[in-house]
Amino acid sequence: MLNDTTIAFIGGGNMAAAMIHGLLAAGSAPERIRVAEPDPDRREALTRQYPVAIMADNPAVVPGAQALVIAVKPGKVVGVLGELGPLLAPETLVLSIAAGVSLAQLQQNLRADQPLVRVMPNTPALIGAGIAALLPCAHLSPAHRLLARQIMASTGDVVEVEEESWMDGITALSGSGPAYLFLMAEALSDGGVACGLPRALADRLAVKTLIGAARLIDESGQHPAVLKNQVTSPGGTTIAGLVQLESAGVRGALIAAVQAAWHRSQALSAGH
Ligand SMILES: NC(=O)c1ccc[n+]([C@@H]2O[C@H](COP(=O)([O-])OP(=O)(O)OC[C@H]3O[C@@H](n4cnc5c(N)ncnc54)[C@H](OP(=O)(O)O)[C@@H]3O)[C@@H](O)[C@H]2O)c1
Secondary structure (H helix, E strand, C coil): HHHCCCEECCCCCHHCCCHHHHHHHEEEEEEEEEEECCCHHHHHHHHHHHEEEEEEEEEHHHCCEEEEEEEHEEEEEEHHHHHHHCCCCCCCCCECCCCCCCCHHHHCCCCCCCCCEEEEECHHHCCCEEEEEEEEECCCHHHHHHHHHHHHHHCCEEEEEEHHHHHHHHHHHHHHHHHHHHHHHHHHHHHHHHHHCCCHHHHHHHHHHHHHHHHHHHHHCCCHHHHHHHHHCCHHHHHHHHHHHHCCHHHHHHHHHHHHHHHHHHHHCCCC
């Protein structure tokens, strides 16, 4: 289905590039992808990377597009839709990946029955390992729902949610979450260096440990607590490390980090 779908991007930044990369890898035809991007340097960079049509003008990418991906910063979304809303065909699917812009705000400048999906992706989309949460509008047809899933599946895993109030929590967990794990990778490597390991070795051990542990949770289907108990022998090294993490409040700090990001996302969604 994707290889005969024309997909237009408004904004050719990091997330758009991740999606274009994924779509091409998933079999989208390059001539079916168009990007509107105002920054000439960015246009040139995209042209070097991807054999897709890259234009300066937003309205130029709209005619014939079956899906329009809004990939500009949140503050610019309403203006962009004000410009493009009247130009869209009634059956064009609009996907917005902008954080904190609600379905109601998106709908403002669109026809009441325009197919519309709000999406929260994350940066591992850059390597096809993202997770995107999709929030469909109430009137979305099964065909448009499938198209939205297929587009986002080209960047990784997809979940669909019905509750718009969850989007701030999703932003706080999977949207901001990669940064929490980058911090952990850095700190684990520091720990290795503190034990006398060379930095390059410590970096590699830290990142491969994070990847391996994450894959083990995912692929074993076991709860993380079960996996933790399996590697914790009585009086051993791992329990000694875990006791330190618990006394330092790492578990509580992670919960509080997600909650703080949730509060910030709620404030940004409310325009503060
Ligand atoms: N990156 C993430 O981790 C992440 C995660 C979840 C959601 N998102 C959402 O994804 C969206 C894009 O984020 P990003 O990180 O890809 O941002 P980005 O790299 O700054 O990309 C946005 C691009 O849109 C261009 N642009 C600005 N105004 C425009 C206009 N009126 N018409 C067309 N293009 C325009 C920008 O050009 P200029 O630089 O010249 O302004 C820029 O190249 C945001 O709404 C963000 O909330 C991002």
